Amino acid sequence: MESYGKILLVEDDVSLAQWIKEYLQEHGYNxxxxxxxxxxxxxFSEEKPELVLLDVMLPGLDGIQVCRELRAISKVPIIMLTARSDELDEVIGLEVGANDYVVKPVRPRxxxxxxxxxxxNQNQMEELSNDEGSLTFGELNxxxxxxxxxCQGVEINFSSSEFEFLWFLAKNAGNAVNRDQVFMALKGREYDGQDRRFDLMISVLRKKLGDSSQNPQKIKTIWGKGYLFVADAWG
Structure with missing residues (x-):
């Protein structure tokens, strides 16, 4: 069977890990x-996987800290597995660089x-990054x-997910992009009507870039249309 890539699964529930392993191997993953x-x-360093499935609650070191350490050495996609549908967990996970979240019980398909x-999406983003170079808006590069x-001569640290979202908004400067467009471009799937990750991430972007949360001027939310990156608001 053709291999579609190697995945590192970090999960202390042995029975759950076993069926995930069997199911994904049946579908061509190592x-x-x-x-x-x-x-x-x-x-991770020994196996060099193309993606990581990472439980939040783990012995030895929790998944949030593992995600933070992996992000320091790699931009590989990370999907976090959590037993709780907790917005705080999601915010922390996004801030340390997780790309996606799956709440247990995990649905195989x-x-x-x-x-x-x-x-x-990772392959597409790498291709785009290799082709497109840089964007400059006033004092933002x-x-x-x-x-x-x-921004204003100071380098600001962003997770890979945050950077990809900011890059997508900047590439569409002057045009409002809705959630469906964002999810298709950055997640490769349609917006499910409930996932608020990009609403939360907008707040993170504004905070890091010095935009007002109450009256944003640089990255706006346009009612009924979506998110708008304002090209001429960067000094």
Missing amino acids: LVHTERGDLAVQS ALLARIKALMR LDSNAKRVI
């Missing part, structure tokens, strides 16, 4: 499994769809190759 958070980074979309953001 699975490597570790049960402990404190062994995850070592496994939904998980497979997320994996396919995220790996496809975005470098897609290095994933760097310079």
